[in-house]
Amino acid sequence: MPKIVGAVQASAAILRVLAGSPPLRLVDIVALTGLNSSTALNILHTLCVEGLVRHDVPRRRYEIGEGLLKLGASAASDRRSAQVAAIMDELARSLGLSVLLWRMAGADDAELVAASAPANVNLSFPLLRRAPLLQGAVGRIFAIEAGLTAEELAAIYPTLGWANPPGLDAWLAQIADARRTGYACDRGNNNSGLFGMAVRVGGSGPSGHALAIAALGSISDAEVGGLVPRVSRAARMIAPFL
Incomplete structure (x- = not known):
């Protein structure tokens, strides 16, 4: 039976939270997903590199990125x-x-x-x-x-x-x-x-x-x-x- 990949499941959880919310802080994402801070931060960094999430550095908030919007479109x-x-x-x-x-x-x-x-x-x-x-x-x-x-x-x-x-x-x-x-x-x-x-x-x-x-x-x-x-x-x- 195929194995569920935890990192992918966690990434999906983060994307679902961001898709249904205004820009969020790391602490908000951790609270809403139940992930620990280190895991959430590493996944967010990877999603930002891939263009699926955008990090507003001055405001320390994350939101859905242009790459994901293009995939959806x-x-x-x-x-x-x-x-x-x-x-x-x-x-x-x-x-x-x-x-x-x-x-x-x-x-x-x-x-x-x-x-x-x-x-x-x-x-x-x-x-x-x-x-x-x-x-x-x-x-x-x-x-x-x-x-x-x-x-x-x-x-x-x-x-x-x-x-x-x-x-x-x-x-x-x-x-x-x-x-x-x-x-x-x-x-x-x-x-x-x-x-x-x-x-x-x-x-x-x-x-x-x-x-x-x-x-x-x-x-x-x-x-x-x-x-x-x-x-x-x-x-x-x-x-x-x-």
Whole structure:
């Protein structure tokens, strides 16, 4: 049977006490953990060297260190990523379409941060791929999130590398429609033969993410009407994990 390591158990006791308290003196830690002063001091010194505990020398107090906070944040991030992936996988499976999560990456770029596709769909979307912020269906959503004026949009429009340009007036009208409805479509304008639809992720207020679906070929307006509530629901489910 595996042996319990006393020093590790004592370290855990100290970390638990520090996590639930304001900065503590050595004497406080000894009283709360039941460890002797020498053992507690040696463990605290080691935890400080490892960055898991911070020693405020002038005040003679100890508190949780940045290293432990980073470990906790990383674990929480992994859990959030798993939740997002599960939601996207279920949406992709139920729709039979590729599902993509994009985020605004600065003033000029959008970055693909997650993607899911059913087994029978042969579309590849490399993660962390960057694209011009206003490209595709996602770009129409991000045009709203960025708060760009019609004049600014008109200046950007020619630079977007359209496969089939929709025309400036039509594009601006689509952005206005997206502001009203909460979703936007790209019918082969960005990539020939590829349909895209995107919704903003989040409730009220600005959002730096958009959830999109992609399909080869075309999708009718009636089909879009059935897709929007399902994609929007998934976006609302994803929002708390971002």
